[in-house]
Amino acid sequence: MKAVVMAGGEGSRLRPLTIRRPKPMVPIVGKPVMEHILNLLKRHGITEVVVTVQYLASNIEDYFGNGSQLGMRITYSREDVPLGTAGSVKNAEDQLTEPFLVISGDALTDYDLTELIKYHNEKKSLATLLLAHVHNPLEYGVIITNEDGHITQFLEKPSWGEVFSDTINTGIYVLDPKVFSYFERDKQFDFSQELFPMMLKQGDPIYGYVAPEGYWCDVGNLGEYMRANADMLQHNVNLDIPAHHLGNNIWCEEGAEIHEDAQLYGPVYLGRDCKVRAGAIIHGPSMIGSYSIIDERAQVDRSIVWNNSYIGDRAELRGAIVGSSSNIKSKAVMFEGSVIGDNSIIQDGAIIQPNVKIWPDKEIEAGAVVNTSIIWGSQGRRGLFSRYGVTGLVNVDLTPEFATKLGAAYGGILPKGSAVCLNRDTHRTSRMIKRGINAGLPSAGINVHDINQVPLPVARYFIRTTEAVGGVHVSMSPVDQRVVEIKIFDQNGLDINKTTERKIENLYFREDFRRVYIDEIGAIDVLSTKDIDGHYLEGFNRVVDYEAVRRRKFQLVVDYAHGSTNEMFSKILSNLGCEVIVLNSDSEEANPSRTPDELSKDMQRLATISSALNTDMGIRIDPSGERISVVDDRGRILDGMKILSVMTSLFLRRHRNGTVAAPVTAPSALEHIAKRYDGHIQHTKVLPHALMTAAGREGVVLVGDGSGQFAFPELHPAFDGMLAVAKLLELLSTFEMRLSEVVDDLPAYYMSSTRVNCPWEHKGKVMRILSEQYRERRAKPIDGIKIDLGKEWVLVLPDADGPFFHVFAESVSTEHAQALAEKYARVVSGLQQ
Numbered sequence: 001m002k003a004v005v006m007a008g009g010e011g012s013r014l015r016p017l018t019i020r021r022p023k024p025m026v027p028i029v030g031k032p033v034m035e036h037i038l039n040l041l042k043r044h045g046i047t048e049v050v051v052t053v054q055y056l057a058s059n060i061e062d063y064f065g066n067g068s069q070l071g072m073r074i075t076y077s078r079e080d081v082p083l084g085t086a087g088s089v090k091n092a093e094d095q096l097t098e099p100f101l102v103i104s105g106d107a108l109t110d111y112d113l114t115e116l117i118k119y120h121n122e123k124k125s126l127a128t129l130l131l132a133h134v135h136n137p138l139e140y141g142v143i144i145t146n147e148d149g150h151i152t153q154f155l156e157k158p159s160w161g162e163v164f165s166d167t168i169n170t171g172i173y174v175l176d177p178k179v180f181s182y183f184e185r186d187k188q189f190d191f192s193q194e195l196f197p198m199m200l201k202q203g204d205p206i207y208g209y210v211a212p213e214g215y216w217c218d219v220g221n222l223g224e225y226m227r228a229n230a231d232m233l234q235h236n237v238n239l240d241i242p243a244h245h246l247g248n249n250i251w252c253e254e255g256a257e258i259h260e261d262a263q264l265y266g267p268v269y270l271g272r273d274c275k276v277r278a279g280a281i282i283h284g285p286s287m288i289g290s291y292s293i294i295d296e297r298a299q300v301d302r303s304i305v306w307n308n309s310y311i312g313d314r315a316e317l318r319g320a321i322v323g324s325s326s327n328i329k330s331k332a333v334m335f336e337g338s339v340i341g342d343n344s345i346i347q348d349g350a351i352i353q354p355n356v357k358i359w360p361d362k363e364i365e366a367g368a369v370v371n372t373s374i375i376w377g378s379q380g381r382r383g384l385f386s387r388y389g390v391t392g393l394v395n396v397d398l399t400p401e402f403a404t405k406l407g408a409a410y411g412g413i414l415p416k417g418s419a420v421c422l423n424r425d426t427h428r429t430s431r432m433i434k435r436g437i438n439a440g441l442p443s444a445g446i447n448v449h450d451i452n453q454v455p456l457p458v459a460r461y462f463i464r465t466t467e468a469v470g471g472v473h474v475s476m477s478p479v480d481q482r483v484v485e486i487k488i489f490d491q492n493g494l495d496i497n498k499t500t501e502r503k504i505e506n507l508y509f510r511e512d513f514r515r516v517y518i519d520e521i522g523a524i525d526v527l528s529t530k531d532i533d534g535h536y537l538e539g540f541n542r543v544v545d546y547e548a549v550r551r552r553k554f555q556l557v558v559d560y561a562h563g564s565t566n567e568m569f570s571k572i573l574s575n576l577g578c579e580v581i582v583l584n585s586d587s588e589e590a591n592p593s594r595t596p597d598e599l600s601k602d603m604q605r606l607a608t609i610s611s612a613l614n615t616d617m618g619i620r621i622d623p624s625g626e627r628i629s630v631v632d633d634r635g636r637i638l639d640g641m642k643i644l645s646v647m648t649s650l651f652l653r654r655h656r657n658g659t660v661a662a663p664v665t666a667p668s669a670l671e672h673i674a675k676r677y678d679g680h681i682q683h684t685k686v687l688p689h690a691l692m693t694a695a696g697r698e699g700v701v702l703v704g705d706g707s708g709q710f711a712f713p714e715l716h717p718a719f720d721g722m723l724a725v726a727k728l729l730e731l732l733s734t735f736e737m738r739l740s741e742v743v744d745d746l747p748a749y750y751m752s753s754t755r756v757n758c759p760w761e762h763k764g765k766v767m768r769i770l771s772e773q774y775r776e777r778r779a780k781p782i783d784g785i786k787i788d789l790g791k792e793w794v795l796v797l798p799d800a801d802g803p804f805f806h807v808f809a810e811s812v813s814t815e816h817a818q819a820l821a822e823k824y825a826r827v828v829s830g831l832q833q
């Protein structure tokens with residue numbers, strides 16, 4: 001059997017190590033990771049190999065040649081442009097006339113390929129995928145198989161809410177040449193995203209083989225690279241270490257010298273002709289490359305040093321990586337997670353702080369303390385984006401420099417000459433961060449429309465209805481005054497999707513910004529707030545029945561929460577003929593953030609005032625203008641689900657046969673309400689992007705998230721608190737009802753929720769076991785795992801940003817709901833063991 005080794009990877013997340021070499025050439029214990037793969041193939045009798053190359057292809061071709069030195073026959077298939085995994089293999093179709101094996105050249109593995117091939121033949125499969133269990137399946141393709149091993153479902157790079165298993169596609173396949181008939185030559189095509197789902201849809205024999213034992217590591221980032229080296233040295237991988245074993249887990253290649261006064265604590269690998277001088281101390285797992293020198297009394301602890309590098313006397317490396325031909329001079333220190341690129345010099349006594357990355361060919365002066373990367377890196381983030389956008393502590397995580405580079409990265413994915421709208425809340429911190437973004441975008445050739453500090457729904461509407469291709473909103477966190485939130489929008493004014501987030505992250509982490517020439521630098525135009533407000537109000541006025549509301553002459557208490565809606569919303573309420581008692585209307589430099597306890601006290605105060613003044617309702621509109629909290633005319637505080645039920649009841653009375661979109665966490669009461677009015681409930685994922693996207697679907701008249709945010713497709717698909725209040729008043733007027741009457745008319749429901757801590761590495765396993773154990777009771781998969789228990793249900797939902805699960809339950813009473821949530825919380829805890 002022949003094998004195809006895919007070796008076109010650029011390895012952008014391994015930068016600065018991969019700036020001058022392709023990812024398959026990154027060394028693990030002295031040899032490129034691809035050489036370990038070729039040796040594995042040879043171990044299983046596969047000596048004819050086609051290598052697909054693209055990025056820095058000559059590096060691979062020059063090193064391996066025709067394969068004769070390895071006792072193999074190697075040919076190469078070059079891609080001029082990336083063609084995807086399947087497209088690159090298609091280039092070698094004329095050499096693959098019989099079943100063949102496909103394997104990645106940049107993942108470390110020791111799987112029994114003979115057993116995989118045997119399984120493929122026994123199943124008479126067209127495609128057999130080697131599967132593995134991993135702790136964090138987010139970056140991989142999740143696979144679900146039946147008892148026979150037949151693949152039943154593919155899910156490429158899921159969100160946590162979509163993770164139904166921790167069984168993932170390793171990128172190792174046995175394929176029949178018949179698969180080439182599915183797609184054309186020289187066209188971009190992918191195995192996991194396109195070919196395999198197509199085969200599954202057509203009912204072709206496609207199987208997953210879960211190896212009973214074995215090791216697999218996608219050497220995809222710096223942490224995984226360090227882990228792969230450590231695992232090799234600690235014998236967690238059944239591959240040969242290319243060196244002589246001295247005992248005590250010390251491995252040396254030919255010519256390595258260890259002074260008798262040096263101290264080595266294994267596992268340690270020493271490359272060819274490297275030298276360890278007197279008094280040097282090396283703690284494993286550590287790898288020292290060929291021809292490198294560890295000078296007197298230097299200390300190397302859990303670190304990797306590549307070929308031809310020098311570690312000076314009394315220098316210290318602690319969990320660090322040093323690239324090729326670099327010099328770490330006397331008494332210099334590199335801390336955990338720091339990385340030095342090729343041909344760099346760290347002068348005497350310099351200190352490289354944790355997670356700092358130095359690109360190749362740089363020199364750090366003597367005594368310098370380097371706190372940030374020379375070309376700025378990831379700072380240890382799991383990713384830039386959370387469910388709230390890009391968030392972080394003011395002037396710690398989110399600095400002006402960070403904002404500028406984020407702006408440049410965002411601009412780099414947009415067409416040159418296009419326009420982006422920038423908006424912020426009223427706080428000075430938001431102004432600072434916004435100005436950083438304002439500098440980064442024009443550097444990438446993007447024109448900026450500065451729309452100042454309008455309410456967020458107004459900004460979203462303006463983006464959607466003008467030529468802007470996107471937007472940015474900067475604000476303080478509503479719950480933590482130390483945190484800034486940066487939201488990025490698409491051309492429809494909606495939060496960008498995961499694909500766009502990844503594009504921005506890739507550019508940001510690679511530092512591969514587009515810098516345009518002087519005549520292409522974007523313009524910055526400050527737009528009139530009056531014109532922007534007027535533009536929004538034109539649309540607003542078209543969808544609100546002012547006359548109906550004016551007839552009721554509502555009396556309201558409104559808490560503006562020191563937000564940006566004060567001026568505009570007060571005019572709207574005045575035009576609606578409402579008599580308003582105003583609270584917290586001062587927005588200038590006020591701090592809009594409120595802790596949960598503070599927010600609870602605010603609502604109690606609002607309820608007290610509303611009840612004492614006998615008003616029609618009390619309303620708190622959050623600082624951004626997107627979320628409302630409501631007190632009814634009897635002084636009752638309505639929680640998010642209650643006000644969603646109220647709005648659902650009113651909208652489906654008005655729009656019979658209509659559809660309301662709500663998250664999968666919503667109570668069954670919504671279904672009962674919809675049945676009353678011949679309407680429909682469409683459940684969505686819980687994240688804002690999914691809800692706002694649902695607003696664009698046919699028949700949807702209302703979208704609510706269960707926490708006081710509503711979108712109205714008749715105006716725009718974004719959450720809009722001002723329009724939510726206007727519509728609530730309009731419908732109460734139309735049906736001549738008081739808010740308390742609508743509340744009293746709602747079906748009863750009882751819900752409870754709790755949170756369960758869970759380390760990241762166990763989340764995938766928990767989801768897999770839950771999915772398997774409750775296969776018969778699972779509701780339609782939308783977000784997380786929902787278990788239908790007849791008159792009760794439970795939803796286990798992994799958090800997108802934190803190491804924990806949310807457990808939601810609905811039952812026949814509050815006590816039963818609470819007991820049910822606690823029961824399944826214990827189940828989730830138990831599955832982590």
